[in-house]
Amino acid sequence: xxxxxxxxxxxxxxxxxxxxxxxxxxxxxxxxxxxxxxxxxxxxxxxxxxxxxxxxxxxxxxxxxxxxxxxxxxxxxxxxxxxxxxxxxx
Amino acid sequence: xxxxxxxxxxxxxxxxxxxxxxxxxxxxxxxxxxxxxxxxxxxxxxxxxxxxxxxxxxxxxxxxxxxxxxxxxxxxxxxxxxxxxxxxxxxxxxxxxxxxxxxxxxxxxxxxxxxxxxxxxxxxxxxxxxxxxxx
Numbered sequence: 001x002x003x004x005x006x007x008x009x010x011x012x013x014x015x016x017x018x019x020x021x022x023x024x025x026x027x028x029x030x031x032x033x034x035x036x037x038x039x040x041x042x043x044x045x046x047x048x049x050x051x052x053x054x055x056x057x058x059x060x061x062x063x064x065x066x067x068x069x070x071x072x073x074x075x076x077x078x079x080x081x082x083x084x085x086x087x088x089x090x
Numbered sequence: 091x092x093x094x095x096x097x098x099x100x101x102x103x104x105x106x107x108x109x110x111x112x113x114x115x116x117x118x119x120x121x122x123x124x125x126x127x128x129x130x131x132x133x134x135x136x137x138x139x140x141x142x143x144x145x146x147x148x149x150x151x152x153x154x155x156x157x158x159x160x161x162x163x164x165x166x167x168x169x170x171x172x173x174x175x176x177x178x179x180x181x182x183x184x185x186x187x188x189x190x191x192x193x194x195x196x197x198x199x200x201x202x203x204x205x206x207x208x209x210x211x212x213x214x215x216x217x218x219x220x221x222x223x224x225x
Contacts (some may be wrong), residue, residue: 050165053114057115058104060122061115062097062100063097064124064153065096
């Protein structure tokens with residue numbers, strides 16, 4: 001998929017299927033401009049915004065990472081491991 | 091594991107590594123639904139006057155309820171666009187057996203040997219012409 005760079009610097013916009021098409025595995029072609037609004041309002045598509053994050057998004061990224069680790073069952077002792085990898089203060 | 095201490099520790103890690111690990115977030119209706127990371131590192135210098143850097147794509151994740159909608163591919167497209175902008179020599183990726191990252195580069199995620207191969211394979215994406223002097 002070739003994401004389209006939006007007017008906002010560093011923001012990329014693509015479309016993804018809102019509804020699962022189980023088993024069909026159809027490729028989804030990105031569309032641009034007015035087509036996005038038309039397809040979103042039709043309910044069959046959703047607008048996905050991908051942006052370059054920053055340190056201000058640390059908590060959001062941590063939330064996603066926590067969800068991933070919980071989902072995969074790898075969560076045990078990760079807080080201790082993470083803390084040990086941080087630079088000492090000062 | 092308690093979520094609170096993890097969020098605090100991981101947030102500190104993000105702030106500590108933001109210079110080398112560039113994060114990306116995918117959002118739907120204002121909610122964060124996925125992420126990807128581009129680690130940027132220097133290569134050993136050679137006679138090429140241009141700074142030699144490469145990237146490694148890490149931790150591509152999409153929440154389970156929104157998978158198979160090519161959100162991961164959108165994340166990787168943005169990562170590669172930024173990698174090109176940074177003039178990295180190449181980008182590598184070490185995919186899980188799900189193979190979402192490999193699939194975005196044209197390797198079938200569910201190919202016959204995908205669970206085994208994807209776990210060990212490193213796929214390198216050349217982003218600019220190789221320099222004359224190797225190494």
